[in-house]
Amino acid sequence: YQGRAGYDCCEKSVTETAFLGGEATIRCNYPEDHEDDIKYFCKESNDFKTCVYMVAAHQTSAEAGRFSLSDNRTERFSTVTISDLTEDDTGTYWCGVETSRTEQRYSTLITQVKLSPATPSSPTSSSTPGTSTYPVPSSISPSSSTSSSSIPMAFVMIMVSVSLAVLVLTVILFTVYRWKCNKVQGMFQTHRQANTHTQAHIHRT
DSSP: OEEEOOOTTSOSEEEEEEETTSOEEEEEEOOTTOTTSEEEEEEEOTTSSOEEEEEEESSSEEEETTEEEEEETTTTEEEEEEOSOOGGGOEEEEEEEEEEETTEEEEEEEEEEEEEEEOOOOGGGGSOTTOOOOOOOGGGOHHHHHHHHHHHHHHHHHHHHHHHHHHHHHHHHHHHHHHHHHHHHHHHHHHHHHHHHHHHHHHHO
16 A cells, blocks of 8 residues: 655655766655654656655665665654766655555655756856857967067067177277377387487487
């Protein structure tokens, strides 16, 4: 026997959204006096007539493929985990308890869970609105243009500095050369005048 029941302790319907390829964790509360009962998680069929068990825990935990269920009997809730979500996991599920009385089993659907896996948002979606994230060609990238313009500028500065240094050095050398030439010429004239005076004195004698 399978039926639906409403309890004050538990939500009648919840909606869970998780990312494809990720993990969905669903908490299912259940009423007291059901701590020792079997907890299960089933998926409602397309015709809404049956609910297929995905995992059921006879003790405090159970695993079935990508589905796992752990039962916290102290606080009266079970936790269902679905890993590696796919689009096929989309649908309506139920958290329930199963009780056995004499030879008959009773399955009670407690909380309806609507699961909707979603595609993760792309990393570029968080970019500032109104800005483009197109790649910049290497030929016009800011870094390349800066480096290409800085090289000629440095070369020109070096050439100007070298030219000024050569010019200054030339002026200094020319000045020293003129000074030496004038000094030698002055000494030669003084020596010549002295010789002239000496010859004139000898001639008079």
